[in-house]
Amino acid sequence: MEGSFYKRGSTWSFMISIGTDPKTGKRKQKGKGGFKTKKEAQAAAADMLSEINRGVFKEETKMTFEELADKWLKYYSSHGKPKKDGTIRIRTNEKENLSPFFAKLNAASITEQMYQDALISLQNKLADNTLSGVHSTGRMIFSYGLKIGALKTDPTSTAFVPKRQKTVQELEENNELPKYLERDELVHFLQIAQDHGLDNDFETFNTLAYTGVRVGELCALKRLDVNFEDDKIRITKTLYNPNNNYALYKLNTPKTVSSVREIDVDHEIIIGFQNLLTIQQIEKSKRPKTYHDQGFIFARIGKFAGYPQVIKMVELRMKRLLKLAGLNPDLTPHSLRHTHTSLLAEAGATLEQIMQRLGHANDEITRRIYLHITKPKRKEAAQKFSELMRASKKSDQS
DSSP states (O other): OOEEEEEETTEEEEEEEEEEOTTTOOEEEEEEEEESSHHHHHHHHHHHHHHHHHTOOOOOOOOBHHHHHHHHHHHHHHSSSOOOHHHHHHHHHHHHHHHHHHTTSBGGGOOHHHHHHHHHHHTTTSOHHHHHHHHHHHHHHHHHHHHHTSOSSOTTTTOOOOOOOOOHHHHHTTTOOOOOOOHHHHHHHHHHHHHHOOTTHHHHHHHHHHHOOOHHHHHTOBGGGEETTTTEEEEOOEEEOTTOOGGGOEEEOOSSGGGOEEEEOOHHHHHHHHHHHHHHHHHHHHOTTTOOOSOBSSBOOSTTTTSBOOHHHHHHHHHHHHHHHTOOTTOOHHHHHHHHHHHHHHHTOOHHHHHHHHTOSOOHHHHHHHHHHTHHHHHHHHHHHHHHHHHHHHHHHO
């Protein structure tokens, strides 16, 4: 093989001739270093020559992992299927989980073992689902690196997501249900909201409890989404405002395809909507120049009048009311969604009906609440079956 192999410090390097530059007529050379042995350097040189002769050689673009990850995120955000702002935020967070391990390293120098060690280190810090997301993002980053020539081998190709083995006690205790309000607690909470709530509080929490909509769906609800004659609402969007800046909100499509749905609601809810819209008309007349006239039902009054309420404020308002009601302070607006599930199951609605109303194609938490609430009914069914069989045996014996 034409070329030279030499040792620098404790590692080996090579330099090989790859022909003549057609523009300058001068000899072209390529080299690489960092090999532990001369044999490894020779093997790498042979691979490079083979790629050059086959016309598939790509010179690596020197780039740190941090630079590669940022470049990938821009590409990911603007190419392919449109990405929701929430998705971009999640991918950004997943990228940042890998940065402490690789940020300033040359992306091409990251090995399979280094990447696997990073996942193992993150195992005790992140939940299984979060770690899977980090690995998914890592795979996309390095795949993009291959595509643009920043590296030649993918360190994620053989990696696996480590999962901690659960103990017997953890498996036995895995039946914990999400927090929700019992029927009498809900009645008490809504009464407190009506008696001591701030503007819109009662209508907000009454709607969440009676419809099971997500809080982002509620904040995005507009006049055009309501069928006032047939007592129905249509869910077609959700509010996105991570910085809680009233004027910088975005309306995104719902979480999943099944989240787009029409919901039958109690007429009391419709009356609440009409009251809120009347208040907004008054606000509009007071502030004709600054009023944000987009038809939001759960809109602000006063400063930023007409703009949709932010989710953070709904959470703070609920904490205040929970304290006044003497109820569990850890409950959130999403807990009212679980409350709606439990009361629907108690009222005799089927799991399929509940899923459709909540906008779920499939959801394990909803299923667990349903099975918990309907447990007495299932036990009753088993008892009825046993009674039927005992009656049949007596009939045969007589």
